[in-house]
Amino acid sequence: MAHDEPIAAIATAGLSKRFNHLVALDRVTLTVAQGTIFGLLGPNGAGKSTAIKILTTLLDASDGLARVAGFDVAKDPVEVRRRIGYVPQLLSADGALTAIENLNLSARLYGLRGKTRAARVRDALAFAGLEDLGDRLVRTYSGGMIRRLEIAQATLHVPEVLFLDEPTIGLDPVARRTVWDKLLELRQRNGMAILITTHDMEEAEVLCDELGILHQGRLVVTGKPEELKAGVGPAATLEDVFAHYSGAVLESGGNYREIRESRSAIRRLG
Amino acid sequence: MNGMWRAVLESAAVADAEMRKLRRDPTELLSRAVQPVLWLGVFGQVFSQVRGIATGSLRYLDFMAPGILAQSILFSAIFYGIAIIWERDLGIVHKLLVTPAHRSALVLGKALAAGMRGLVQAVVVYLVAITLKVDIRWEVLPMLTVAAAVFAGSCIFSSFSLVIACIVKTRERFMGIGQVLTMPLFFASNAIYPLDLMPPWLQIIAMFNPLTYLVDVLRGAMIIGGSSVHAVGASFGIMLGVFATLLALAARLYPGLAR
Ligand SMILES: Nc1ncnc2c1ncn2[C@@H]1O[C@H](COP(=O)(O)OP(=O)(O)OP(=O)(O)O)[C@@H](O)[C@H]1O
Ligand SMILES: [Mg+2]
Numbered sequence: 001m002a003h004d005e006p007i008a009a010i011a012t013a014g015l016s017k018r019f020n021h022l023v024a025l026d027r028v029t030l031t032v033a034q035g036t037i038f039g040l041l042g043p044n045g046a047g048k049s050t051a052i053k054i055l056t057t058l059l060d061a062s063d064g065l066a067r068v069a070g071f072d073v074a075k076d077p078v079e080v081r082r083r084i085g086y087v088p089q090l091l092s093a094d095g096a097l098t099a100i101e102n103l104n105l106s107a108r109l110y111g112l113r114g115k116t117r118a119a120r121v122r123d124a125l126a127f128a129g130l131e132d133l134g135d136r137l138v139r140t141y142s143g144g145m146i147r148r149l150e151i152a153q154a155t156l157h158v159p160e161v162l163f164l165d166e167p168t169i170g171l172d173p174v175a176r177r178t179v180w181d182k183l184l185e186l187r188q189r190n191g192m193a194i195l196i197t198t199h200d201m202e203e204a205e206v207l208c209d210e211l212g213i214l215h216q217g218r219l220v221v222t223g224k225p226e227e228l229k230a231g232v233g234p235a236a237t238l239e240d241v242f243a244h245y246s247g248a249v250l251e252s253g254g255n256y257r258e259i260r261e262s263r264s265a266i267r268r269l270g
Numbered sequence: 271m272n273g274m275w276r277a278v279l280e281s282a283a284v285a286d287a288e289m290r291k292l293r294r295d296p297t298e299l300l301s302r303a304v305q306p307v308l309w310l311g312v313f314g315q316v317f318s319q320v321r322g323i324a325t326g327s328l329r330y331l332d333f334m335a336p337g338i339l340a341q342s343i344l345f346s347a348i349f350y351g352i353a354i355i356w357e358r359d360l361g362i363v364h365k366l367l368v369t370p371a372h373r374s375a376l377v378l379g380k381a382l383a384a385g386m387r388g389l390v391q392a393v394v395v396y397l398v399a400i401t402l403k404v405d406i407r408w409e410v411l412p413m414l415t416v417a418a419a420v421f422a423g424s425c426i427f428s429s430f431s432l433v434i435a436c437i438v439k440t441r442e443r444f445m446g447i448g449q450v451l452t453m454p455l456f457f458a459s460n461a462i463y464p465l466d467l468m469p470p471w472l473q474i475i476a477m478f479n480p481l482t483y484l485v486d487v488l489r490g491a492m493i494i495g496g497s498s499v500h501a502v503g504a505s506f507g508i509m510l511g512v513f514a515t516l517l518a519l520a521a522r523l524y525p526g527l528a529r
Binding site: 053056057058059078081082084085086088089090091092093094096097101104105106108109110111113137153154 | 276279280282283284286287290291294357359360361362364365366367368369370371525528529
């Protein structure tokens with residue numbers, strides 16, 4: 001990389017992950033520029049969550065390199081952690097705490113103190129649209145409110161790169177749209193790079209500047225949504241692109257595992 | 271700011287959040303009082319009558335009260351791991367682990383909160399003991415000793431529980447292992463009978479059981495006429511050593527929960 005080039009938000013080379021004999025991620029090479037919203041698509045089990053876990057330092061790669069915000073995830077995990085936010089696939093807000101308590105816990109773990117912390121928590125609450133409900137236990141919130149809180153919580157420290165694993169799964173259309181608006185706002189305001197995984201082609205279309213399709217651990221194609229569509233055919237939709245590269249037709253409603261996971265997460269919180 | 275101080279603040283943040291959750295759940299505290307009531311009120315009373323266990327000049331009920339306090343500490347701390355597995359099944363563990371906080375601070379925070387909870391538990395057991403007319407030592411230094419021991423014991427057993435949770439990872443397996451481990455820990459200790467009444471092999475096991483040292487400190491500090499077999503300083507030294515080891519182990523294993 002030339003030294004006058006800006007540092008990529010995410011850069012991987014030959015990134016691989018094996019679980020015993022299963023190859024979950026197979027030599028993935030990917031660059032996401034600063035300020036880009038990148039959508040990682042792929043059917044269930046394609047390796048999307050595995051990729052996110054490696055990039056967020058939760059999981060060690062078996063092979064290859066990954067740099068996030070300019071730091072190697074394996075060599076400088078703490079430097080990476082200071083610069084990223086992460087909203088996991090399941091529910092990460094603590095239902096037994098209030099929104100303010102959730103935000104305060106994260107703020108303190110990110111080393112924010114005193115007046116800065118109070119101001120950031122207040123801003124985050126406003127960002128999530130929960131000013132009047134900050135003292136209520138999160139387990140009384142709706143799914144959309146929880147997601148907004150989680151995004152606010154993951155961005156309190158103004159990270160350079162934000163990772164979201166299926167952020168709108170299980171949300172109604174209005175709540176889903178609100179989440180998109182929030183993510184666009186973050187990119188707009190802070191120039192944050194955002195990597196999201198999704199099965200939702202509308203989400204990919206509306207939100208993402210660039211897409212990558214993972215299939216059985218391999219990144220089979222990357223490009224802007226229009227480029228990908230044009231590459232498949234004159235009147236192709238993103239669904240067609242998805243089917244073309246992953247060999248899978250999207251079924252509405254998701255598979256059993258997905259439904260079980262999102263439902264059980266909601267039930268546990270309730 | 272140096273790393274050590276940051277770690278302290280991080281632990282405090284985790285402990286603070288944990289304690290808020292505990293405070294919201296007073297029913298649990300009440301349900302935890304049931305066991306000590308049964309052990310002291312039924313088992314203790316009956317065995318005091320029949321004088322089935324030789325405890326020297328000490329009434330059996332007085333002898334066993336510190337043991338039951340230690341037991342209630344053990345039993346409530348040992349299920350801490352369930353909460354950790356719960357947090358893993360959601361995504362809370364993942365959220366904590368992507369922060370730059372020290373991994374050891376995250377687990378220490380949980381242990382400190384368990385320590386605070388143990389102190390509340392001790393108040394409950396004291397109330398039960400007073401009702402049953404156990405001869406409590408109401409002196410400042412012994413009571414502080416009891417508090418310190420209870421705190422240390424809660425930290426040890428909650429960290430132990432966390433280590434187990436990190437290894438077994440699922441609720442079902444944890445429940446099984448939890449039952450299998452707590453009863454032997456309890457019976458292979460001096461909680462409800464003196465060590466010298468045990469067969470030699472059990473005495474050897476009891477020597478390696480941290481519960482034994484907790485009970486031993488409590489027995490000297492909690493009741494009138496009670497005495498510790500080991501020096502109090504030595505017992506605390508052993509407990510701190512065990513805690514430090516478990517904490518180091520927990521800090522190593524905890525990140526594995528997010529994989
Ligand atoms: N800890 C693990 N141990 C063993 N195998 C795993 C582990 N985590 C994931 N896998 C396997 O790796 C593959 C990729 O999983 P991953 O969760 O990354 O898929 P995904 O694309 O996120 O799927 P989904 O859309 O269902 O969330 C799957 O076959 C999965 O079963
Ligand atoms: Mg996934």
